[in-house]
Amino acid sequence: EIVLTQSPGTLSLSPGEGATLSCRASQSVRSNYLAWYQQKPGQAPRLLIYGASTRATGIPDRFSGSGSGTDFTLTISRLEPEDFALYYCQQYGISPPMYTFGQGTKLEIK
Amino acid sequence: QVQLQESGPGLVKPSQTLSLTCTVSGASITTSSNYWSWIRQPAGRGLEWIGHIYISGSTNYNPSLKSRVTISVDTSKNQFSLNLNSVTAADTAVYYCVRAPLLWFGSGYYYYIDVWGKGTTVTVSS
Numbered sequence: 001e002i003v004l005t006q007s008p009g010t011l012s013l014s015p016g017e018g019a020t021l022s023c024r025a026s027q028s029v030r031s032n033y034l035a036w037y038q039q040k041p042g043q044a045p046r047l048l049i050y051g052a053s054t055r056a057t058g059i060p061d062r063f064s065g066s067g068s069g070t071d072f073t074l075t076i077s078r079l080e081p082e083d084f085a086l087y088y089c090q091q092y093g094i095s096p097p098m099y100t101f102g103q104g105t106k107l108e109i110k
Numbered sequence: 111q112v113q114l115q116e117s118g119p120g121l122v123k124p125s126q127t128l129s130l131t132c133t134v135s136g137a138s139i140t141t142s143s144n145y146w147s148w149i150r151q152p153a154g155r156g157l158e159w160i161g162h163i164y165i166s167g168s169t170n171y172n173p174s175l176k177s178r179v180t181i182s183v184d185t186s187k188n189q190f191s192l193n194l195n196s197v198t199a200a201d202t203a204v205y206y207c208v209r210a211p212l213l214w215f216g217s218g219y220y221y222y223i224d225v226w227g228k229g230t231t232v233t234v235s236s
Contacts, residue, residue: 001173030218032215032218032219032220032221033220033221035221035222035223037223043228044206044226044227044228044229045157045223045226046226047222047223047224050213050220050222050224051215051220051222054220056224088156088157090157090222090223091221092221092222096170096173097170098159098161098170098171098172098173099147099149099159099210099221099223100159101156101157101158101159102156103156104156
């Protein structure tokens with residue numbers, strides 16, 4: 001089973017700054033199996049990025065994803081107040097077939 | 111647009127069976143190329159995938175829960191369901207039903223979750 005480790009655990013930034021969130025896998029992950037989600041308190045997660053770099057419908061272009069193999073990154077340029085939330089990466093494993101998530105990165109206002 | 115709504119008891123006694131149903135609206139559950147899945151999240155913690163079902167009836171479960179989980183589908187009601195037996199306090203969580211499309215891009219599939227229910231809180235306590 002592939003384990004995803006996200007860093008940092010908490011990221012403190014100000015609106016207008018840029019954010020870089022990391023997701024590292026214990027084994028190589030196919031890019032088409034890697035996605036990112038945003039979760040706000042009391043809400044279900046929302047899909048941001050799939051296929052490591054494709055923005056989901058309606059997601060602003062300040063969100064971008066990159067990476068391959070074991071290292072993936074979610075970048076948020078010019079943070080807006082509504083971007084402060086929890087972020088999770090997710091991968092799909094073939095053996096066994098299952099979805100797994102990282103433990104999350106909390107993006108908080110500095 | 112597609113919407114998912116979880117329903118079921120909010121309180122389950124230890125050792126009993128947790129049963130939840132997800133009603134799908136805005137799309138037919140028989141549409142191919144979708145996994146219908148359950149995910150849970152204990153308070154203040156991360157997301158745990160429980161399992162999914164394809165319209166063929168094929169299922170996959172998280173190995174850590176496999177011995178206790180059954181996911182089924184009722185096409186006549188456009189619903190799918192989760193049964194988790196022999197529950198303990200560790201099963202207390204928000205339970206989400208979700209849709210995971212299988213999107214072909216020419217050389218493989220994308221795997222991600224695009225629609226989430228609002229979630230329902232289940233507490234295991236006597």
